[in-house]
Amino acid sequence: MVRVSRVVMKNVGEGITKTLSEILVCPLTKQPLRYCEKTGSLISDEIGVSFPIVDGIPRLVPKDGKILEDEELSKSGS
Numbered sequence: 001m002v003r004v005s006r007v008v009m010k011n012v013g014e015g016i017t018k019t020l021s022e023i024l025v026c027p028l029t030k031q032p033l034r035y036c037e038k039t040g041s042l043i044s045d046e047i048g049v050s051f052p053i054v055d056g057i058p059r060l061v062p063k064d065g066k067i068l069e070d071e072e073l074s075k076s077g078s
Contacts, residue, residue: 026051027060043068 024033026044033042033051042051042058049065051058 024058024060027062028065 022032024042025031026033026046026049028049029044029046031044031046033044035041036043036050039050040053042053042060043049044051044065048068048070050068051060051065053059
């Protein structure tokens with residue numbers, strides 16, 4: 001199971017699979033996350049926080065999240 005998870009997570013930079021996007025949620029709001037191709041991170045649109053993906057592994061610890069400014073949030077949405 002761990003091996004399968006690593007393979008799925010390694011491909012996160014290429015686009016999150018539908019199954020993975022259904023599982024991953026914001027650790028703070030429990031709302032779905034959106035993958036931003038430009039920054040290579042997962043965005044919580046609900047609260048405007050970006051969670052980095054390091055070596056194919058999403059860092060969903062709240063302290064690792066970066067609060068996005070309004071202009072960053074609008075740029076990453078397009």
